Amino acid sequence: MIDDKKTVLIVGGGAVGAIAAVNLETGGLATVTIVLRSNYNVVQEKGYTIESCDHGKLNGWRPSVVRNTVPNLIEEDIPPYDYVILCTKNIPDIPPTAVDLVAPALPKNSNKTTLLLLQNGLNIERPFLRPHPYVPILSGISMIGSAESSPGHIVQDEGDKLLIGAFPTSNINPAVPERRAEQFVEMYGKARKTDCKYSPDVLHDRWKKLVFNACLNPICAITGLDDGRLRLADGALDGLVRPAMWEIVGAARAVCGVQLADDVVEATINVDPLESYLKPSMQQDLDKGNFIEFENLLGEPLREGRNAGFAMPTLEVLYQLAKAIQWRIKEERGLVEVPKKK
Numbered sequence: 359m360i361d362d363k364k365t366v367l368i369v370g371g372g373a374v375g376a377i378a379a380v381n382l383e384t385g386g387l388a389t390v391t392i393v394l395r396s397n398y399n400v401v402q403e404k405g406y407t408i409e410s411c412d413h414g415k416l417n418g419w420r421p422s423v424v425r426n427t428v429p430n431l432i433e434e435d436i437p438p439y440d441y442v443i444l445c446t447k448n449i450p451d452i453p454p455t456a457v458d459l460v461a462p463a464l465p466k467n468s469n470k471t472t473l474l475l476l477q478n479g480l481n482i483e484r485p486f487l488r489p490h491p492y493v494p495i496l497s498g499i500s501m502i503g504s505a506e507s508s509p510g511h512i513v514q515d516e517g518d519k520l521l522i523g524a525f526p527t528s529n530i531n532p533a534v535p536e537r538r539a540e541q542f543v544e545m546y547g548k549a550r551k552t553d554c555k556y557s558p559d560v561l562h563d564r565w566k567k568l569v570f571n572a573c574l575n576p577i578c579a580i581t582g583l584d585d586g587r588l589r590l591a592d593g594a595l596d597g598l599v600r601p602a603m604w605e606i607v608g609a610a611r612a613v614c615g616v617q618l619a620d621d622v623v624e625a626t627i628n629v630d631p632l633e634s635y636l637k638p639s640m641q642q643d644l645d646k647g648n649f650i651e652f653e654n655l656l657g658e659p660l661r662e663g664r665n666a667g668f669a670m671p672t673l674e675v676l677y678q679l680a681k682a683i684q685w686r687i688k689e690e691r692g693l694v695e696v697p698k699k700k
């Protein structure tokens with residue numbers, strides 16, 4: 359049981375971070391500080407406008423503290439937060455890296471703060487292990503459907519289903535992150551508006567979610583078809599979606615012995631009603647001209663599969679296409695120099 363209010367820092371208050379903030383503040387067991395970037399001015403001045411299938415319509419809603427910089431514990435003399443939650447897109451190929459971004463808000467030599475990575479993808483905890491050996495790290499696997507349609511306007515149309523468990527970290531007694539994960543579940547679920555559960559096996563959960571994210575995210579983004587239209591499109595399921603998904607199922611087994619359920623491919627294809635016409639987050643990012651999370655969603659499972667000697671030809675092509683698209687966005691954003699046309 360939680361007997362005192364916890365301090366929580368959320369870095370990234372877009373589609374997922376804003377709903378996490380609502381859950382935590384509404385439950386009354388946490389005081390939330392949120393770090394924003396492009397939506398900072400609008401949220402600071404007018405608050406969020408939230409249309410949520412879990413929380414209803416909230417106008418002018420703000421968490422306890424809204425900032426536009428990651429707190430620097432030492433320079434600002436702030437006591438360590440109980441939890442730091444990273445809710446940005448995780449894009450290791452575009453600076454700042456996740457580690458550089460949250461480093462000022464993590465204590466160097468104590469395990470007081472628990473870091474929760476509420477993000478998609480594989481191996482996202484690894485870059486933190488060496489620079490932050492004492493920080494317990496939790497894995498947050500979210501099945502929410504949420505989007506920020508304009509700055510500060512969040513539309514959540516699929517319920518918030520969240521699994522929380524401990525990432526294995528070699529320096530820390532596993533009992534510590536496990537306890538913190540259970541405590542987080544209590545805090546997050548207190549308002550009874552969400553389905554947040556403790557998971558003892560987040561590796562399994564992450565591979566299971568990759569059946570969606572490594573396949574439908576890039577296929578929808580590249581083709582411009584949402585996951586409903588993809589089911590209607592001539593031959594797309596048999597020609598693209600199923601082969602890609604079976605490669606993830608095989609890689610999960612080859613890489614770490616994770617055995618996904620026999621029906622995982624069909625269940626993932628049909629996870630949302632066709633008429634939801636859901637756009638996976640990578641497709642939404644491409645529509646907005648944003649960078650895409652292709653390295654952790656696609657690159658990491660592919661590299662792991664390759665290292666284990668497992669062939670993944672469909673994912674290899676999707677990865678190379680996604681990489682070329684990322685380069686195009688870099689050019690659009692002026693991050694690469696292209697010789698003049700002659």
Ligand SMILES: NC(=O)C1=CN([C@@H]2O[C@H](COP(=O)(O)OP(=O)(O)OC[C@H]3O[C@@H](n4cnc5c(N)ncnc54)[C@H](OP(=O)(O)O)[C@@H]3O)[C@@H](O)[C@H]2O)C=CC1
Nearest residue numbers: 370371372373374395396445446447477478500502503504
């Ligand atoms: N949306 C969904 O339905 C789901 C998303 N996920 C995963 O959850 C994670 C978060 O996704 P989502 O909320 O959709 O992403 P969004 O793009 O909606 O939100 C991310 C937020 O982080 C902010 N941000 C990025 N970099 C910084 C920075 N350096 N400093 C401060 N703020 C920053 C962004 O600001 P800015 O606008 O300036 O870029 C944006 O407001 C991702 O890993 C995603 O794959 C998982 C399940 C479902």
Ligand SMILES: CC(C)(CO)C(=O)C(=O)O
Nearest residue numbers: 500501502503570638639
């Ligand atoms: C599976 C889904 C659609 C939501 O939970 C997602 O993870 C995403 O959009 O990236």
